[in-house]
Amino acid sequence: MEIPSDLKFTKDHEWVRIEGGGVVAVGITHFAQDALGDIVYVEVPDVGDPVETGGEFGVVESVKAVSDVYAPVAGEVVEVNLALEDAPELVNESPYEDGWILKIKMSDEGELDNLMDAEDYRELLDSE
Amino acid sequence: MSEELASVPLEARHIEHGGKMVPFAGFNMPIQYTGIKQEHLAVRNQVGLFDVSHMGEVEFKGPDALVAVDKLVTNNVHNLVDGQAMYTAMCNEEGGIIDDLVVYRLAADHVLICVNAANRAKDFRHLSMNAIGDVEVSDNSDSYAQLALQGPNAQALLSGLTATDLGGIKYYHAEFGAVAGVENVLISRTGYTGEDGFELYIPVDGAVTIFDAIVAAGEPHGLALCGLGCRDTLRLEAKYLLYGNDIDETTNPVEAGLNWVVKLDRDTNFVGRKSIEIAKAAGPSRRLRGVVLQGRGVIRNGYEIYAHGEDTKIGHITSGSYAPALEQSIGLGYIDINHVNDDVVDVDIRGRRIPADVTKKAFYKRS
Numbered sequence: 079m080e081i082p083s084d085l086k087f088t089k090d091h092e093w094v095r096i097e098g099g100g101v102v103a104v105g106i107t108h109f110a111q112d113a114l115g116d117i118v119y120v121e122v123p124d125v126g127d128p129v130e131t132g133g134e135f136g137v138v139e140s141v142k143a144v145s146d147v148y149a150p151v152a153g154e155v156v157e158v159n160l161a162l163e164d165a166p167e168l169v170n171e172s173p174y175e176d177g178w179i180l181k182i183k184m185s186d187e188g189e190l191d192n193l194m195d196a197e198d199y200r201e202l203l204d205s206e
Numbered sequence: 207m208s209e210e211l212a213s214v215p216l217e218a219r220h221i222e223h224g225g226k227m228v229p230f231a232g233f234n235m236p237i238q239y240t241g242i243k244q245e246h247l248a249v250r251n252q253v254g255l256f257d258v259s260h261m262g263e264v265e266f267k268g269p270d271a272l273v274a275v276d277k278l279v280t281n282n283v284h285n286l287v288d289g290q291a292m293y294t295a296m297c298n299e300e301g302g303i304i305d306d307l308v309v310y311r312l313a314a315d316h317v318l319i320c321v322n323a324a325n326r327a328k329d330f331r332h333l334s335m336n337a338i339g340d341v342e343v344s345d346n347s348d349s350y351a352q353l354a355l356q357g358p359n360a361q362a363l364l365s366g367l368t369a370t371d372l373g374g375i376k377y378y379h380a381e382f383g384a385v386a387g388v389e390n391v392l393i394s395r396t397g398y399t400g401e402d403g404f405e406l407y408i409p410v411d412g413a414v415t416i417f418d419a420i421v422a423a424g425e426p427h428g429l430a431l432c433g434l435g436c437r438d439t440l441r442l443e444a445k446y447l448l449y450g451n452d453i454d455e456t457t458n459p460v461e462a463g464l465n466w467v468v469k470l471d472r473d474t475n476f477v478g479r480k481s482i483e484i485a486k487a488a489g490p491s492r493r494l495r496g497v498v499l500q501g502r503g504v505i506r507n508g509y510e511i512y513a514h515g516e517d518t519k520i521g522h523i524t525s526g527s528y529a530p531a532l533e534q535s536i537g538l539g540y541i542d543i544n545h546v547n548d549d550v551v552d553v554d555i556r557g558r559r560i561p562a563d564v565t566k567k568a569f570y571k572r573s
Binding site for chain 2 (some may be wrong): 115116118119121137139140141142144163
């Protein structure tokens with residue numbers, strides 16, 4: 079199971095990449111996409127929408143299941159991955175790169191300290 | 207809370223081949239191997255192999271077998287010839303659907319009924335309690351394994367493993383034959399996918415032999431191992447009903463669109479007949495319809511249906527999914543009779559109303 083060491087993670091199986099300028103990219107992990115199976119639809123908020131830590135910001139749907147996605151940090155949506163509209167399968171094929179879901183301008187960068195590093199996340203997966 | 211799951215005879219094979227196992231109707235079953243979309247498309251374009259051993263088999267044996275079964279189902283058993291199958295509903299006195307079944311006339315004194323896994327105990331109780339005349343009713347589910355080989359290449363693949371003339375078995379007919387050296391396999395040209403194919407009722411000890419032989423012969427035919435995930439998406443595209451979702455004891459055959467398997471032009475006073483006659487005369491208050499989502503999103507079981515552009519709730523979805531061969535979302539749902547002929551309805555997808563076209567036809571029909 080691929081877990082890139084430069085990312086941060088949540089217990090809800092989302093990943094966070096620090097992009098600089100107080101912006102983070104967010105997606106779901108390899109584990110999450112594998113558990114969901116073939117992803118056929120990703121619902122994202124609009125650019126400019128506020129998100130709260132732990133709040134639902136969208137939905138990832140596979141053939142069989144609907145899964146909410148939660149914001150790992152609070153802030154404002156500054157970009158969404160428009161490619162997912164026509165190619166939601168990118169989340170399966172490239173969960174950490176082309177399958178990113180949105181970017182958030184953080185309101186408090188200190189929140190990053192609350193997230194797991196790759197090692198903690200691997201432990202979480204091992205314990206599940 | 208953990209419940210004891212029953213094992214199908216092929217459980218070890220599923221795990222060996224990378225099946226993702228989930229509890230289903232009390233059995234540990236593969237939901238998928240490589241992925242639902244890929245497996246689904248393999249069945250549409252080549253051939254797929256499903257283990258459906260969780261399905262139950264109840265047999266009626268004795269001189270009154272046909273008469274007894276005819277009294278318990280809505281379709282006419284007396285129209286069957288030896289080796290012929292039919293789809294039917296089985297209703298309670300109120301006309302509610304206890305189960306939907308495939309009934310095989312194996313001989314004048316022998317009927318095999320394939321029942322849904324989740325209904326096995328309930329069906330056997332109902333069938334044995336209400337069987338009249340000189341007949342013995344037995345639940346032989348544990349004596350059979352059942353495999354479904356479905357898709358345009360099914361016959362070509364299977365013909366390499368049996369001397370039985372498969373081309374001679376017509377749709378909804380079945381014949382006993384040997385498959386991969388296993389004798390007494392009931393080879394039935396039936397299925398739940400909308401494709402040509404076969405369902406094999408196998409003496410349980412022969413299950414692994416036949417499974418392995420089909421897998422070994424499968425590659426040139428494009429065989430995919432298939433889980434229950436794509437079984438559901440395939441049946442929905444073909445608009446086959448799923449018991450527990452689209453029909454149950456609170457629905458009758460009239461509103462479920464099953465009038466075609468209710469035969470009232472016969473003398474048999476089958477269980478539920480009176481109630482169904484009343485329901486038919488009164489006309490249904492709702493009807494099961496297909497819906498095709500116009501926009502993006504996925505229709506799911508339980509979503510509410512509204513009149514298009516209005517705030518009037520007119521029904522609910524009973525089955526919904528993304529349809530891999532159609533690349534859009536489809537569903538089945540009950541719609542109030544005043545709106546069943548609407549061309550467009552709105553499906554409430556988590557608070558957003560998305561228009562959907564209403565259809566009376568199957569979503570997918572093989573060419």
